[in-house]
Amino acid sequence: MIPYGRQSINQLDMDAVLEVLQSDFLTQGPKVPAFEKRVAEYTGSKFGIAVNSATSALHIACLSLGLKKGDLAWTTPNTFVASANCILYCGADIDFVDVDERTYNMCPDMLERKLESAQKLGRLPDVVIPVHFAGQSCDMKRIWQLSQKFGFKIIEDASHAIGGSYLDDKVGSCKYSNITVFSFHPVKIITTAEGGLATTNDESLAHKMALFRSHGVTRDPSLMSHEVEGDWYYEQIELGLNYRMTEIQGALGLSQMDKLTDFIEKRHSHRQRYDELLNGMPLVTPFQSSLCHSSLHLYPIRLKLSDISKSRSEVFKYLKDKGVGVNVHYIPVHTQPYYQKMGFKKGMFPESERYYDSAISLPLYQDITDDNLQYVCKVLKEGLV
Structure with missing residues (x-):
């Protein structure tokens, strides 16, 4: 059977994973931060936050933007359900914007018309999630211009699009969005087996996403409510989740980025x-x-x-x-x-x-x-x- 998609793994990838298995760190070591830095540098963004799946990345992206019950977010119908489910995880309401007949991406004309109608009804979206279907970027400059006019935040679902470009920038630069999300599932361009990553240029959003991926727990004294009691001390300051990427995945991702x-x-x-x-x-x-x-x-x-x-x-x-x-x-x-x-x-x-x-x-x-x-x-x- 010729599969519709599959990973490409060579000896260098296997050696990178074996090195981690023989090291002191299987999780929360140096490889994940190095992978985050590598992807951020490649895309031209300031920050990268790695997690265990693109679904998790979408979830913490929504959380970091403050999406909550009573809010509204829009995405496209032509996507995997994760692009929509992340909105519901936050308790927000959801709607969709139809696609362009040629690119199969969110249609900017339809988005503009829907925004105009929503403005008259007094229910504009708080967040819009365009999806770069099949690896081709949406018309992000146009969508960004609409966000400035109508006041919504943007999460690019670039699960298909690591390595792609839009105008003169790599997908993930966040030039026309608040956050971009990538997937590293085995059928994607590069793989970490499972895994995802969010890029952003906003330091505050980066800190929030890092907090949400790890139980909402911090060891940063500047964020704590009480005096630090010792080296063991931490505080939970948000209701976070366990969405961390392992060192094994980070090492594989670093090796895959070379190719x-x-x-x-x-x-x-x-x-x-x-x-x-x-x-x-x-x-x-x-x-x-x-x-x-x-x-x-x-x-x-x-x-x-x-x-x-x-x-x-x-x-x-x-x-x-x-x-x-x-x-x-x-x-x-x-x-x-x-x-x-x-x-x-x-x-x-x-x-x-x-x-x-x-x-x-x-x-x-x-x-x-x-x-x-x-x-x-x-x-x-x-x-x-």
């Missing part, structure tokens, strides 16, 4: 090959905005269902039966049963639903071979007949 540029170049080479091989088939290949250099986490195609006799399900099954590990990204969040119990319904965000109805993600990862790519496209062509 990030090469990984992105390989993915772009594979994308170009797909574009060549799929030319002329009844489908739409991924659009690449001139504003961005995508990290190409995914290669999602859209079937021209009116031009073929098969359904998306039939094409999907044919590919799987032939050993091609395709997937679909994503089932629109507002159509999930949990969210429908909250009042969301099909038809509310039609562009996301149209995209979902015809989408299939083809295998894409740095170590996929040209023979694999040719086989995927050969089987796809057969399956469309």
Whole structure:
């Protein structure tokens, strides 16, 4: 089976992990801070806060911005449920903004219209969470300009986008946001097995996120209410969580960062090959905005269902039966049963639903071979007949 995505691990990665296993620190040692510094320097941000998953990073990002019960946050329906669930974890209310028909990212025009309507109703969002789908950045400058006009904070969900760029900056620079969140799950660009990281340029937000990831406990005397009793002394000053990243993950992340540029170049080479091989088939290949250099986490195609006799399900099954590990990204969040119990319904965000109805993600990862790519496209062509 050719998987739709997989990690790329070599001997240098294994040696880095083994070094930690043979050291004095399996957690709360030097590797995680070094990884945080490395990612912050790479992205051009001032601070990096590593955690055990991107879901955790989204949660503490929301908490650090003060999102709470009675507040409102918006994200996109075309994402994994974690982008929305983090809002609910804080007790806040949620709504969605539909996607652009070409990029499948949050549409700035739709966002602006929704903000204008919300302003008239007196219920503007406190936080907006754009998602950089498939590795391609949203139009963050436009969204940032809207945030200045309408007064909301921004968390970039860049779970797909480590290594990508927007205009002249790396994704994660936070030039047009308060916080950016990355994922290091094995199918992402680089991996720490599980793990996530938030970048920010705001020192106060960085301190808050560091506090929330570790039980809300501090050993900083300047933050304490009482006199320090000894070297053992700590105080809990917030209701935090245990979201820490281990030294094993930090070491793997540092090793993987050495290969990030090469990984992105390989993915772009594979994308170009797909574009060549799929030319002329009844489908739409991924659009690449001139504003961005995508990290190409995914290669999602859209079937021209009116031009073929098969359904998306039939094409999907044919590919799987032939050993091609395709997937679909994503089932629109507002159509999930949990969210429908909250009042969301099909038809509310039609562009996301149209995209979902015809989408299939083809295998894409740095170590996929040209023979694999040719086989995927050969089987796809057969399956469309």
